Structures are given as structure tokens and as C-alpha cells.
Amino acid sequence: MELKYTGKTKDVYELEDGNLLLKFKDDVTGVDGVFDPGANTVGLTLEGAGRAGLRLTKFFFEILKDKGIPTHYIDANIDEATMTVKPAEVFGSGLEVICRYRAVGSFLRRYGLYAKEGQPLDAFVEVTLKDDDRQDPPISEDALHMLDILSKDEYQELKALTQQIGNVVKEELAKKGIELYDIKFEFGRVENQIVLIDEISGGNMRAYKDGEYIEPLELEKMFL
Amino acid sequence: MELKYTGKTKDVYELEDGNLLLKFKDDVTGVDGVFDPGANTVGLTLEGAGRAGLRLTKFFFEILKDKGIPTHYIDANIDEATMTVKPAEVFGSGLEVICRYRAVGSFLRRYGLYAKEGQPLDAFVEVTLKDDDRQDPPISEDALHMLDILSKDEYQELKALTQQIGNVVKEELAKKGIELYDIKFEFGRVENQIVLIDEISGGNMRAYKDGEYIEPLELEKMFL
Numbered sequence: 001m002e003l004k005y006t007g008k009t010k011d012v013y014e015l016e017d018g019n020l021l022l023k024f025k026d027d028v029t030g031v032d033g034v035f036d037p038g039a040n041t042v043g044l045t046l047e048g049a050g051r052a053g054l055r056l057t058k059f060f061f062e063i064l065k066d067k068g069i070p071t072h073y074i075d076a077n078i079d080e081a082t083m084t085v086k087p088a089e090v091f092g093s094g095l096e097v098i099c100r101y102r103a104v105g106s107f108l109r110r111y112g113l114y115a116k117e118g119q120p121l122d123a124f125v126e127v128t129l130k131d132d133d134r135q136d137p138p139i140s141e142d143a144l145h146m147l148d149i150l151s152k153d154e155y156q157e158l159k160a161l162t163q164q165i166g167n168v169v170k171e172e173l174a175k176k177g178i179e180l181y182d183i184k185f186e187f188g189r190v191e192n193q194i195v196l197i198d199e200i201s202g203g204n205m206r207a208y209k210d211g212e213y214i215e216p217l218e219l220e221k222m223f224l
Numbered sequence: 225m226e227l228k229y230t231g232k233t234k235d236v237y238e239l240e241d242g243n244l245l246l247k248f249k250d251d252v253t254g255v256d257g258v259f260d261p262g263a264n265t266v267g268l269t270l271e272g273a274g275r276a277g278l279r280l281t282k283f284f285f286e287i288l289k290d291k292g293i294p295t296h297y298i299d300a301n302i303d304e305a306t307m308t309v310k311p312a313e314v315f316g317s318g319l320e321v322i323c324r325y326r327a328v329g330s331f332l333r334r335y336g337l338y339a340k341e342g343q344p345l346d347a348f349v350e351v352t353l354k355d356d357d358r359q360d361p362p363i364s365e366d367a368l369h370m371l372d373i374l375s376k377d378e379y380q381e382l383k384a385l386t387q388q389i390g391n392v393v394k395e396e397l398a399k400k401g402i403e404l405y406d407i408k409f410e411f412g413r414v415e416n417q418i419v420l421i422d423e424i425s426g427g428n429m430r431a432y433k434d435g436e437y438i439e440p441l442e443l444e445k446m447f448l
Binding site: 092109124129138139141147148 | 316317338339345346349364370373
């Protein structure tokens with residue numbers, strides 16, 4: 001198998017059957033040793049972070065499969081920290097789609113004039129471009145359409161899928177007394193269908209218990 | 225008459241009949257002495273800039289009036305550099321609405337991965353919050369709705385008005401062989417109607433002739 005791409009938190013290999021193998025690493029995004037799911041740099045390395053992230057990802061992707069929500073997931077090997085997925089075509093050079101239930105992070109940094117920290121946001125969806133050089137700028141439905149990244153119909157489909165998947169994660173966390181504040185997804189096309197790709201782990205979300213933020217690794221321990 | 229507000233490029237007085245008097249100053253926005261219509265600071269002072277801006281504003285507001293497009297404009301006194309307007313209620317703490325015909329400025333800084341400098345943009349509309357402390361962040365239709373700044377219907381009305389007014393300015397400039405690249409508007413409510421407020425001058429737009437950028441004062445000289 002051939003190494004295709006080295007990412008910040010995982011490496012991607014091509015398998016002989018055309019599928020991809022994702023190897024989860026122990027690196028998590030952040031700045032100066034502090035975890036931040038929105039950051040573009042590896043902030044810290046945590047022993048076991050890769051396997052813990054994969055365990056949570058496997059848990060959620062299998063729930064989504066049962067619910068008939070399309071993802072790239074085929075199967076996972078926890079011991080090896082690897083996940084086998086269908087190859088997907090990303091939109092443009094990649095998008096991040098955020099679903100927000102409470103105002104924290106970049107939302108608050110941008111809209112703090114109108115929103116208080118922790119204010120409920122009702123599954124608010126926003127899209128940012130994956131573009132480290134330009135600090136992952138937010139982009140509107142109209143701009144995505146004009147720049148040929150997403151059609152208007154694809155945008156609406158992406159938004160609906162994001163809220164649907166966000167709500168699944170939120171409900172699962174709520175069963176453990178944990179509240180989801182926001183979560184970040186990536187999507188791609190597999191055979192002309194929009195599917196969830198990448199992962200759903202502690203590193204993609206901000207979760208709180210009794211008003212206290214839960215670190216990704218701790219979340220994964222509490223959760224599984 | 226009472227001074228109500230001191231702005232970066234004009235002062236606002238309240239008249240006895242309840243209308244407002246805008247006094248155009250010779251300050252233009254920019255950074256380090258270079259004009260930038262998107263900047264939040266006064267970059268330079270140019271003798272006659274206030275009167276020149278008012279002359280162009282009067283010209284455009286009177287064309288809009290003839291076309292039945294609603295604005296806050298009542299009349300103007302060029303010698304005094306003043307304009308009388310109806311008082312309008314702004315949306316939230318104020319919005320800027322940009323209409324783009326070619327990719328330059330902040331659009332290119334954000335979306336340079338997908339757009340080339342000067343690429344045509346087909347009257348693309350985007351909204352930013354007036355918030356100096358947060359560098360006037362862009363905001364989506366969904367976020368404007370969620371934060372109770374604009375309803376969905378108001379957003380569509382604002383977008384349509386922006387393109388309508390942008391196209392009027394673009395056509396007038398084209399008559400002089402000048403090409404409009406982008407233009408920034410402000411809107412408000414007067415008696416429950418959305419109307420154009422503030423000004424339409426060289427300081428609000430980027431205009432080019434034969435591919436060369438035209439400074440605001442020069443534009444006003446070429447134009448009138």
C-alpha cells in the first residue's frame with residue numbers, strides 16, 4: 001500500500017482494491033500545547049489519542065450507517081489505529097462544515113458584538129474553506145456557488161446532512177450527561193452522493209459537562 | 225442643531241424638524257496614507273475630498289430617486305459640504321453590504337485559493353458587520369437571521385436592492401469609460417422600508433480605467 005498524503009492528525013494510504021486506509025496519529029490540533037479543534041497546527045501529541053479518536057469515530061460512523069446516513073466508512077481496526085474508507089472526491093480543495101449549538105470559539109470571536117459566550121445557537125451551520133494560508137476563511141452559500149465549489153442544491157443537502165449528523169452526535173452525548181457545543185465535519189462525493197468523510201472524534205468537537213469543557217481524550221474515556 | 229455623532233468621514237447633526245444633516249469631512253479611510261474603502265481607520269486627509277464626495281453622492285442619490293429606488297436623501301448643499309437626510313434605523317449596530325464585479329480587496333484576501341485577481345464576479349453580494357474591534361467580520365444570511373439582525377425576507381430585499389443600486393452606479397461609470405470593481409453600501413429602515421443610507425462616493429468604491437485603479441478624488445474629478 002502506498003502513502004498518499006500525510007495530514008496533521010492522520011496519514012492516508014491507498015489500498016490495492018482502490019479503497020483508502022487512514023492511520024490515526026497521536027497528534028491533535030491546537031496552539032502552544034492547548035487543544036483547539038479549529039486550529040491549523042498540531043498543538044500537542046497525546047499518547048493513545050489516535051486510537052481513542054478512532055474508537056469514537058467507529059462508534060459514530062456505525063450509528064450513522066444504521067440510520068442510513070451516508071459516510072465513507074467501511075471498517076476499523078482499533079489495535080492498528082486504522083480505518084478503511086471509500087475514496088471520496090472533496091469539494092474544491094476541501095471544506096469544513098461546522099454545526100453550532102452554543103456560541104464559543106471562532107463564532108464568538110467574529111460575532112461577539114451580538115452573541116454572549118455559551119448562548120444557544122440552534123444547530124447553526126457555517127462553512128469554512130480549508131486554506132491554512134488564509135486562516136480557513138468562512139464562506140457563504142452564494143460564494144460557494146459562484147466559485148464553483150458547491151451548487152445551491154448541494155449546499156442545502158450539505159447543510160441538512162450536517163444538522164442531521166450533528167443532532168445524532170448531540171443525542172448520543174446527552175445520554176452520558178455531556179453537552180455538545182459545536183462540531184466540525186468534512187464531506188465529499190462518493191459516486192455522486194454527498195457523504196460524511198474524515199472522522200468524528202473528540203478533536204472535532206467541543207463538549208461540556210456541567211458547564212466545564214472536556215478535553216478530547218477525557219471525552220473519549222468518558223464516552224466509551 | 226445638535227452634533228449627534230462624529231464619524232470617520234462625516235459628522236451627523238440633528239435638525240429641528242427631526243431630519244439629519246451630514247457634514248462631509250476631508251478625511252478618507254485607509255491605512256498609512258493609502259486609500260482603502262474597506263479600512264476602519266482614517267488613512268489620509270485630502271483637501272476638497274468632502275465636497276467632491278458629496279457631489280458624487282448627490283449625483284447618484286438623485287438618479288436613484290428618479291428611478292424610484294428608496295434612499296434617505298432629501299437634498300444637498302455642495303458649498304457647505306452638507307446633505308440633509310431622513311433619520312433611519314440601522315440593522316443591529318450597522319452593516320456594510322458589498323457588491324462585487326471583480327475580485328479585489330478582502331474578497332481576494334479570503335478566497336485567493338479559488339479566485340484570480342480581477343476575475344469577474346457577477347454582482348456578488350456579501351454582508352459584513354460594522355465592528356472595528358473584530359475587523360468587520362463577514363456574516364451569512366443564516367447568521368444574520370439567527371442573531372436577529374435581519375429576517376430572511378429582509379436579507380433577500382437587501383441583496384436585491386444592493387445589486388440594483390450597484391448596477392446603476394456601474395452603468396453610470398461605464399458611460400465615462402470607467403469600470404466598477406466593487407462598491408460598499410449601508411442600509412437602514414425608514415418607516416418600515418429598507419432604504420440606502422450614507423453616501424455613494426469615490427471612498428465607497430474601487431473604480432478602474434484601462435486596468436488602472438482610480439483614486440477617489442481623481443474619480444470624482446473625472447466623473448463630474
